[in-house]
Amino acid sequence: MLxxxxxxxxxxxxxxxxxxxxxxxxxxxxIARTTRPPGLSLAGEIDDVTYPALVAALDGLARDxxxxxxxxxxxxxxxxxxxxxxxxxxxxxxxxxxxxxxLHAPAPPLRTVLRVVGWNDARGLVVxx
Amino acid sequence: xxxxxxxxxxxxxxxxxxxxxxxxxxxxxxELLREVxxxxxxxxxxxxxxxxxxxLLIVDRFGRLNLNTLAQEMRASNSAASxxxxxxxxxxxxxREAAARDRREVVISLSEAGRRLVGxxxxxxxxxxxxxxxxxxxxxxxxxLEGLAAFRAALDGSx
Numbered sequence: 001m002l003x004x005x006x007x008x009x010x011x012x013x014x015x016x017x018x019x020x021x022x023x024x025x026x027x028x029x030x031i032a033r034t035t036r037p038p039g040l041s042l043a044g045e046i047d048d049v050t051y052p053a054l055v056a057a058l059d060g061l062a063r064d065x066x067x068x069x070x071x072x073x074x075x076x077x078x079x080x081x082x083x084x085x086x087x088x089x090x091x092x093x094x095x096x097x098x099x100x101x102x103l104h105a106p107a108p109p110l111r112t113v114l115r116v117v118g119w120n121d122a123r124g125l126v127v128x129x
Numbered sequence: 130x131x132x133x134x135x136x137x138x139x140x141x142x143x144x145x146x147x148x149x150x151x152x153x154x155x156x157x158x159x160e161l162l163r164e165v166x167x168x169x170x171x172x173x174x175x176x177x178x179x180x181x182x183x184x185l186l187i188v189d190r191f192g193r194l195n196l197n198t199l200a201q202e203m204r205a206s207n208s209a210a211s212x213x214x215x216x217x218x219x220x221x222x223x224x225r226e227a228a229a230r231d232r233r234e235v236v237i238s239l240s241e242a243g244r245r246l247v248g249x250x251x252x253x254x255x256x257x258x259x260x261x262x263x264x265x266x267x268x269x270x271x272x273x274l275e276g277l278a279a280f281r282a283a284l285d286g287s288x
Contacts, residue, residue: 048216082176082220089221109174116249117221117242 031057039071046077046084054084058091075105085110092125102126169257170250184213188223189247193238222246
């Protein structure tokens with residue numbers, strides 16, 4: 001644990017990029033809202049247990065009245081099943097108004113699924129290295 | 130149970146032992162084939178767990194089927210199969226709809242995305258198997274085909 005401020009709430013949705021929390025809750029999914037760029041930073045595992053939390057966070061993102069692109073940082077996602085990926089693609093499809101959802105650093109297997117299934121052609125989805 | 134396997138090890142009087150050897154060999158072969166097929170899909174990582182993939186292949190084989198049939202084919206309980214279908218539907222890989230003749234019955238089929246994934250998986254497996262088969266001698270390939278055909282015939286109950 002880092003010494004310093006440890007409040008009751010981990011404050012995952014307060015707009016701060018969360019730091020490294022090594023060894024803590026390795027199996028869970030940590031979701032942080034990011035402001036620059038606007039979107040979410042995800043870390044951990046996206047599976048049937050954490051799926052509802054992901055969907056809620058994506059829905060929250062969709063409700064925001066922004067105008068620009070939204071970004072998902074997946075660089076610290078260690079596991080993501082197809083349902084999680086589908087939820088992200090679903091958000092991209094319903095953004096509309098020329099807005100796009102940018103996936104950053106999805107793991108190679110996720111890229112394979114996107115390509116094989118054809119979701120990388122989904123309207124409003126951009127996949128970045 | 131004697132003398133059914135010519136050329137097996139064990140020499141005279143070793144018929145039963147030879148059978149056991151052949152059976153063990155076939156079992157090892159089955160495991161090996163499964164491993165090769167799984168390895169062919171390494172690119173997917175763990176995004177599609179083996180159970181989900183198995184379910185998708187079964188749905189593809191049937192075209193359309195109900196939950197009971199899927200559960201039977203997977204040797205799973207109805208509730209386990211139902212949870213699996215929840216995941217596959219959230220994944221956009223299967224479609225569930227009410228049967229035309231009985232609205233209470235739910236019919237499962239592959240979505241377009243599911244069809245693409247299954248098609249790709251089969252292609253990857255065939256590529257991997259093809260690489261290995263191509264490295265076999267023509268005689269070996271012929272023997273493999275004959276052996277598999279005989280196995281299939283025995284399974285189906287024909288002589």
